[in-house]
Amino acid sequence: MTQTLTFLGLESSCDDTAAAVVRSTPDGNEILSSVVAGQTELHAPFGGVVPEIAARAHAEKLDLCVEEALEQAGIGLDGLDGIAVTAGPGLIGGVMSGVMCAKGLAAGSGLPLIGVNHLAGHALTPRLTDNLPFPYLMLLVSGGHCQFLIAKGPEEFTRLGGTIDDAPGEAFDKVAKLLALPQPGGPAVEAEAAKGDPKAISLPRPLLDRPGCDMSFSGLKTAVLRARDQIIAQYGGLPRAKRADLCASFQAAVADVLAEKSRRALREYLTSAPQHPALAVAGGVAANTAIRASLETVCGEFGAQFLAPPLRLCTDNAAMIAYAGIERFRAGARDGMDLAARPRWPLDKTAPALLGSGKKGAKA
Numbered sequence: 001m002t003q004t005l006t007f008l009g010l011e012s013s014c015d016d017t018a019a020a021v022v023r024s025t026p027d028g029n030e031i032l033s034s035v036v037a038g039q040t041e042l043h044a045p046f047g048g049v050v051p052e053i054a055a056r057a058h059a060e061k062l063d064l065c066v067e068e069a070l071e072q073a074g075i076g077l078d079g080l081d082g083i084a085v086t087a088g089p090g091l092i093g094g095v096m097s098g099v100m101c102a103k104g105l106a107a108g109s110g111l112p113l114i115g116v117n118h119l120a121g122h123a124l125t126p127r128l129t130d131n132l133p134f135p136y137l138m139l140l141v142s143g144g145h146c147q148f149l150i151a152k153g154p155e156e157f158t159r160l161g162g163t164i165d166d167a168p169g170e171a172f173d174k175v176a177k178l179l180a181l182p183q184p185g186g187p188a189v190e191a192e193a194a195k196g197d198p199k200a201i202s203l204p205r206p207l208l209d210r211p212g213c214d215m216s217f218s219g220l221k222t223a224v225l226r227a228r229d230q231i232i233a234q235y236g237g238l239p240r241a242k243r244a245d246l247c248a249s250f251q252a253a254v255a256d257v258l259a260e261k262s263r264r265a266l267r268e269y270l271t272s273a274p275q276h277p278a279l280a281v282a283g284g285v286a287a288n289t290a291i292r293a294s295l296e297t298v299c300g301e302f303g304a305q306f307l308a309p310p311l312r313l314c315t316d317n318a319a320m321i322a323y324a325g326i327e328r329f330r331a332g333a334r335d336g337m338d339l340a341a342r343p344r345w346p347l348d349k350t351a352p353a354l355l356g357s358g359k360k361g362a363k364a
Contacts, residue, residue, distance in 0.1 A: 009322025012098035013090025020318035021073035033072035055093025084325020087115030088342030121320035142283030143169030154327035159348035161213025196244030198252035
């Protein structure tokens, strides 16, 4: 019988400082508390996340988030079975802040320490929320990552494809900046797109003419820039209606690419004849309703179940880290005080590095 476990999770890989308590029992999983302290206002003047500012904010807020999470859960450290923390990938200063805080808590309490891959946290969220059985197809789609994975176990993932340059969330942020919309760009572009015509402006669907599940969004972002400049030259500025059309056309292009690549990924995944075929989606961009709708349509074509977590669990949170820690703990994993913070950490260690990695190494 599955052992009941209660874990504290810490997350600090980007610009959200989070702590949560999750309990997993033979009957299911329960999020006892989930605290997220965002940093949007700190980074707003810079038009994007500043790593040094993010790291300092994490160091200042982590202990407060832990205290609040434990208080909301009505539990003390003595009521926990372990501490899970994001150990990568992410902005290294923030990841280090979380790892050091977790090490201090583990050393002081004597509790087991479990380092978690941030991407595994997203990938295992459907098991936290819906007890989805392995294997399932996972689309991770966020500000820093975009990849198709077959999740076969808590630490066993096969990558079918991913972005060779910008992630969709990154493209949303950059398009928002090009169009003088507020950050974070995803919600801003989606809100503006609701007022526009998705067929008004012709934009490319990158890599659809090539086989496979790899994606590219950098050229799409550049196409939006060119279209914007043409509109400005024609009208002497950027009319609000045209801006809405640009957002709607851009969002439709992203949705079309993700939908077609999902078809290809589903075909490959279904060759393994899973008993209960399912496509799950997670990450910040999974909160986009238009993208969700297009993916749900694709699943209907294949008779596969479509799963998307609640919106609060799509973006970065510590509940997914606590649960991923529980899964690793049950599989026998333990980490010591030598647990290292890692800026890059691929889920599929056998797959070749994706292209477009830049000076700092492969994106995944």
